[in-house]
Amino acid sequence: MDEITIDDFFKIDLRVAKIVEVSDLEEADKLVRLKLDIGNLGTKTVFAGIKKYYDSENLLNKMVVCVNNLKPREMRFGTSEGMILAASDEESGVYLISPDMNATPGMRVS
Numbered sequence: 501m502d503e504i505t506i507d508d509f510f511k512i513d514l515r516v517a518k519i520v521e522v523s524d525l526e527e528a529d530k531l532v533r534l535k536l537d538i539g540n541l542g543t544k545t546v547f548a549g550i551k552k553y554y555d556s557e558n559l560l561n562k563m564v565v566c567v568n569n570l571k572p573r574e575m576r577f578g579t580s581e582g583m584i585l586a587a588s589d590e591e592s593g594v595y596l597i598s599p600d601m602n603a604t605p606g607m608r609v610s
Contacts, residue, residue: 513569514609522556539606544581
């Protein structure tokens with residue numbers, strides 16, 4: 501695995517975000533569309549491959565960590581403006597990374 505410097509790490513803008521809207525994409529096997537509230541930084545639309553692991557109603561109002569400065573990516577269903585962080589492996593599934601309960605949207609993660 502390639503090592504990065506601390507300067508490389510600081511290029512990544514990790515922020516606390518609140519999922520304020522979830523859209524189930526019927527034509528997608530893995531993806532859901534999420535609208536994230538990132539506090540005073542606004543909102544972003546993110547597509548996440550978590551459909552198999554999370555019910556839409558359980559995602560609403562969930563706090564997550566997002567990569568806020570990821571270059572937008574055109575996808576079949578629209579533009580994804582970031583990425584949410586999750587841990588995964590082939591045996592256990594996918595687990596969203598959530599901040600502690602007093603974190604608020606827009607807080608920087610470092």
